[in-house]
Amino acid sequence: MDIRPMQPEDVPLAERLSDDAxxxxxxxxxRACDPPAQRRTASRSANWITRTEGFLTTDPEGCLVAYDxxxxxxxxxxxxxxxALWFLCTFAVRPGIQGIGIGKRLLHAAMAYGSDCPRWMLSASDDPKALRRYRLAGFDLHPQLVLHGDVDRSSLVAAPRxxxxxAADHDLLDEVDRAIRGAAHGLDHQMLSAMGTLVVDTGRKGYAYAGGSGPALLAALDEETATRLLWECLARTEGTATVAHVTGANQWAVDVGLAAGLRIGTEGFLGVRGMAPPSPYLHNGALL
Ligand SMILES: CC(C)(COP(=O)(O)OP(=O)(O)OC[C@H]1O[C@@H](n2cnc3c(N)ncnc32)[C@H](O)[C@@H]1OP(=O)(O)O)[C@@H](O)C(=O)NCCC(=O)NCCS
Incomplete structure (x- = not known):
């Protein structure tokens, strides 16, 4: 098994493999009550490729492929x-050859890139192989809630502030991220702005990216600000809304979701090392 740095020509192959996996x-x-698993749409595949090409530019040493x-x-x-912070963007092994140690080698090679970082984050699927791999690599695993459904428009609370x-707000974004997760998002804001509209608190205490179906990321210095930002995100949704990646440390988000008429479910895990689950914070699945 040859493990080497990812090259631009690997990216479309990785996209296909990841969709399969x-x-x-x-x-x-x-679960029986879940809707059938969906394949990635063409536009989501294109976004995946753009995002991964971005990581190849910013973090080439953190991107690895294995060939057989x-x-x-x-x-x-x-x-x-x-x-200050290492995070895993995405990770997959070809179906049919999973569970025989390829993932272990890839994950360790990627983690070597962050070996001197004090904080580590990843957003895990429900795959038991992934969860075993992450826990054995020293990550604390925190189950996540997801709030989903049609927003009861009569419940919407105006968010005056x-x-x-x-772009001029980026120093505010950096300040909040450093306080809440230990590192700014830097160039990742370019990718985040493709996932939603940037909204900020006029008191300089938080921000969010409001996507069509819910927040793509939300960070705030206090729960009052986070609550206002989440109401604003819900007001901007069209169709069914999803507030994902809600760890137990973020009960304020559960309260907003329930008040908006959304239903609670569970989905995935936040993995952290060297830090507690950030709060008030709703992370982005790939950019943490
Ligand atoms: C997660 C993933 C990348 C791991 O790669 P992998 O090559 O399967 O991982 P490894 O074989 O190194 O490790 C899997 C571990 O789970 C164990 N395992 C195998 N089948 C299992 C099962 N059905 N249930 C639980 N554990 C299982 C393996 O024995 C191994 O543990 P060990 O090292 O103690 O022996 C791969 O399984 C995958 O692509 N999953 C689907 C996509 C996904 O969920 N990606 C992670 C995103 S967060």
Whole structure:
């Protein structure tokens, strides 16, 4: 098994492999009441490729591929920000050859890239192989709630101290991220702005990216600000809303979701090392 740095020509192959691996994992972990697992749409595949090409530019040493005689066997992409935080962006092994140690080698190679970072984060699927791998690598695993459904528009609470953000607000974003997760998002804001509209608290205490179906990321210095930002995100949703990645440390988000008429479910885990689950904070699945 050859493990080497990912190259631009590997990215479309990794995208296909990841869709196969995540689709199979979602099918296997699906409960009877869940909707059928979906394949990635063409536009989500294109976004995946753009995002991964971005990581190849910013963090080439954190992006690894494994090849066997049949082609791409697996990959891991990871990034580090401000020498303070390492995070795993995505990680998959080809269905049919999972569970025999390829993932272990890839994950360890990616983690070597962050070896001197004090804080570590990853957003885990429900795949038991992934969870075993992460716990054995020293991550604390925190189950996540997801709030989902049609927003009861009559419940919406106006968020007077929230306005649209701009590039000039990036120092505020950095300040909040450093206080809450230990490192700014830096260049990741470019990718986040493709996932939602930047909204900021006029009191300089928080921000969010409001996507069409819910927040793509939300960070605040206090729960009052976080609550206002989440109401603003819900007001901006169209169709069914999803507030994902809600750890037990973020009960304020559960309260907002319930008040908006959403239903509680569970989905995935936040893995952290060297830190507690950030709060008030709703992380982004790939950019943490
Ligand atoms: C998660 C993933 C990348 C790990 O790669 P992998 O090559 O399967 O991982 P490894 O074989 O190194 O480790 C899997 C561990 O789970 C064990 N395992 C195998 N089958 C298992 C099962 N059905 N249930 C629980 N554990 C299992 C393996 O024995 C191994 O543990 P060990 O090292 O103590 O022997 C891969 O399984 C995958 O692509 N899953 C689907 C996509 C996904 O969920 N990615 C992670 C995103 S967060």
């Amino acid at each position: 995540f689709h199979e994992a979602a099918t296997l972990s699906r 005689s049949e082609g791409l066997a697996g990959f891991a992409t990871s990034a580090r920000r401000e020498d 929230v306005r649209d953000g701009a």
